[in-house]
Every structure is written in C-alpha cells, then in structure tokens.
Amino acid sequence: MIHVTILASGSSGNAILARAGDSSILIDAGLSAKRLQTLLADLGTPLEKLSAILLTHEHVDHTRGLNGLCVKQQIPVFTNPLTADSLRKNNAHVNWRLFSSGAAFDLGDFQIFPFSVPHDAADPVGFVLRHAASSFAILTDLGHATRQVMNATRGVNAVLLEANHDEVLLQNDQKRPWSVKQRILSRHGHLSNQAAANLIGEIASPDLKHVLLAHLSEDCNAPSLASGTILEKLQATGNGHTQVHCPGAEGFPLPHTITV
Ligand SMILES: [Zn+2]
Ligand SMILES: [Zn+2]
Numbered sequence: 294m295i296h297v298t299i300l301a302s303g304s305s306g307n308a309i310l311a312r313a314g315d316s317s318i319l320i321d322a323g324l325s326a327k328r329l330q331t332l333l334a335d336l337g338t339p340l341e342k343l344s345a346i347l348l349t350h351e352h353v354d355h356t357r358g359l360n361g362l363c364v365k366q367q368i369p370v371f372t373n374p375l376t377a378d379s380l381r382k383n384n385a386h387v388n389w390r391l392f393s394s395g396a397a398f399d400l401g402d403f404q405i406f407p408f409s410v411p412h413d414a415a416d417p418v419g420f421v422l423r424h425a426a427s428s429f430a431i432l433t434d435l436g437h438a439t440r441q442v443m444n445a446t447r448g449v450n451a452v453l454l455e456a457n458h459d460e461v462l463l464q465n466d467q468k469r470p471w472s473v474k475q476r477i478l479s480r481h482g483h484l485s486n487q488a489a490a491n492l493i494g495e496i497a498s499p500d501l502k503h504v505l506l507a508h509l510s511e512d513c514n515a516p517s518l519a520s521g522t523i524l525e526k527l528q529a530t531g532n533g534h535t536q537v538h539c540p541g542a543e544g545f546p547l548p549h550t551i552t553v
Contacts, residue, residue, distance in 0.1 A: 294425045297451065298325065298550040299540040300332050302433075302507040307355050309431065309453065311423035311549075314402030315343045319368075320420065320431055322372040323354045326361025332548060340366035344401045345390075349410075350417035350434060351379045360371040360384040366506060371400065373407065376415035394418050408445040410435035413481045424444055427553045429453070431507045436481040438492040447496045450553040451503040454493065456519035457483035483508065486519045490526035497532040506539045516542030538544050 300308040306323035310333065317338045322329060322434040330340060346368055349355055360369070361388040369388045372380075374461060392398055393414060398404040407418040412434045419442065420431045433455040446452060462486075463474060477483050484492070493504060504527075506519050516539040527535050540549035 294426050295429050295451075296550060296552050297423060297429050297453070297505075298336060298424060298548045299453070299505060299507070300329070300548050302541055303509060303511065304354050306357060307433065307508065308332075308358075309386060310338060311403070311422055311429065312338070313422075313427070313494050316401030316403055316424075316496065317342055317498065318345050318347055318400065318403060318422070319343055320345055320347045321349055321355040322358040322362055323356060326358040326365065329358045329362060330365065340368065343368050346370045347400075347405065347407075347420060348376055348380075349419065349431065350414035350436070351376050352414055355434075356380060356384070360386050363387045365467065367451045371405070373416050373418065376414070376418075379415045386428075403526070406445065408441060409437060409483050410442055411437075411477065412483075413479075417446065429553055432492075435484055436479055436544075437488060438483070438495070443492065443495045448498045448500055449496070450500055451505065451551060452493075452501070453505045453507050454489050454523075455484045455508040456486045456489040456523065457508050458485050458510045458513040459515070459518050460485045462518075463510070466513050468512060469509055483510075484515070486514065486522040489519070490522045492524045493523055494530050497527060497530055497535060499532075499534070501532060502534045502553055504535055504537045505551065506537065509539070509541075514538050 298310040309320040404423040406421040428449040430449045430452040
C-alpha cells in the first residue's frame with residue numbers, strides 16, 4: 294500500500310508526502326521549511342525519517358522550503374540535471390541526486406518513474422510512484438497532455454491531477470494582464486478543468502480508485518466546477534467507481550490522506 298498525503302496545493306505552495314514500507318518521500322517542498330517540518334512531524338515523519346525529496350521542477354511554489362529543510366537535515370534531493378542547475382545558486386545546502394527523465398529508478402521501497410511534461414520550466418517532470426501492486430501518479434504544472442504523459446499514467450490506482458482554471462473564468466478575470474492569461478493558457482502553462490477531464494478520460498481504468506484535484510486557481514476556478522467537470526467525464530467513460538477529492542476545499546481539509 295502507498296499512503297499519499299497532500300500537505301499543500303496551489304500557487305501558494307505544493308508538497309506531497311508518499312509513504313510505503315519503510316520509505317517516506319516528500320514530493321516538492323513549496324512551503325517554508327518551518328511549516329513543512331511541523332506538518333511532517335505531525336504525520337509521524339520527522340525530517341530524520343524522510344528518505345528523500347523529489348522535485349517536479351524549480352518554480353518557487355514547489356521549492357520554497359528546499360534549502361531550509363536541507364540545512365536542518367541532510368536529505369538526498371532527486372531531480373534531473375537541468376532542474377538542479379537552475380536551483381544550485383540559491384540552494385547551497387542541497388545534496389543533489391540526479392535522475393534522467395524517462396528512466397525509472399528504485400528509491401527505498403518505491404520505484405519511481407519520472408516523465409517529461411510540457412511546462413515553462415527548465416526540464417519539468419511528472420512522476421509515477423509504485424510499491425508492490427500500488428501506483429500513484431503526480432501530474433501538476435503541465436500545459437497540455439502529451440501522448441507520453443498518457444502512456445506514463447494510464448492504469449494507475451490514483452492520480453494527483455492539476456485542474457488549474459475554468460477557461461471562461463480565466464478569460465473574464467480582471468486581475469490578470471493579457472500576457473499572464475496567455476502564459477497560463479499556453480501549451481506550456483497549466484491544465485484547465487476541461488483539459489484535465491479529457492486526460493482523465495484517456496487514463497481512467499477499473500483500477501483508478503482516486504483522483505485528487507490540485508493546483509486550483511483561487512480566482513479562476515472553484516472546487517465544485519473542477520470536481521463536476523471531472524465527475525462528468527468519469528461517468529461518461531464508465532468510471533463512476535472513481536472517487537474525486539479536492540484537497541483543501543470544503544470537506545477535504547489539509548493535510549488530506551488517501552491509501553492505494
Ligand atoms: Zn506550480
Ligand atoms: Zn510551475
């Protein structure tokens with residue numbers, strides 16, 4: 294079994310704890326080191342019990358607490374060379390372990406498969422984590438779903454999936470300048486609810502137990518809109534058995550844990 298806990302999700306910070314067997318892995322470290330340390334300790338995983346940190350990409354909402362954690366405890370940090378290069382300057386205390394996107398590797402009791410995603414970062418990846426017969430995919434910060442993304446995640450037991458914005462709400466938003474909207478909507482930006490639903494339609498299977506919606510925009514989305522769009526697609530594709538969660542929304546307080 295894999296226990297997945299969403300610690301934080303959204304543009305203010307992203308962090309996920311995955312535990313299986315004797316291994317505990319933090320995926321992304323987008324909260325302050327102090328806050329992450331407290332959250333992890335509350336979950337029975339003090340820093341000295343953390344096996345590793347995995348990074349999807351270098352954006353600050355995924356790496357804010359990285360150096361601070363590594364000052365407190367020497368935790369190996371796994372990422373690809375280009376992501377590490379873009380972070381080295383401001384993360385002097387990090388003990389880097391480099392992987393290649395597209396090449397699976399073992400990490401304690403997990404097998405990790407990092408795969409490339411299209412997003413405006415140096416070399417962004419998603420992950421599939423496997424332990425025994427259980428699998429969990431992390432798919433946030435991507436502008437569109439490539440064939441490679443679908444092939445990597447099809448058939449998993451659970452997926453953390455970006456449902457960033459409702460396209461109409463984003464188009465009508467008064468706060469964001471046109472250039473920012475273009476960036477979000479681009480093929481290297483973020484997934485809309487509809488794009489997330491289309492991806493789910495491609496990768497859902499009888500084995501898909503949970504969809505955890507992530508990285509929702511506060512201004513240009515609503516949990517009910519995102520969940521509704523995904524549920525509709527699941528029903529339409531004969532996958533009404535799959536549960537949809539929206540961590541951080543009403544009824545799903547953070548930290549939010551599922552087991553697959
Ligand atoms: Zn992000
Ligand atoms: Zn990003």
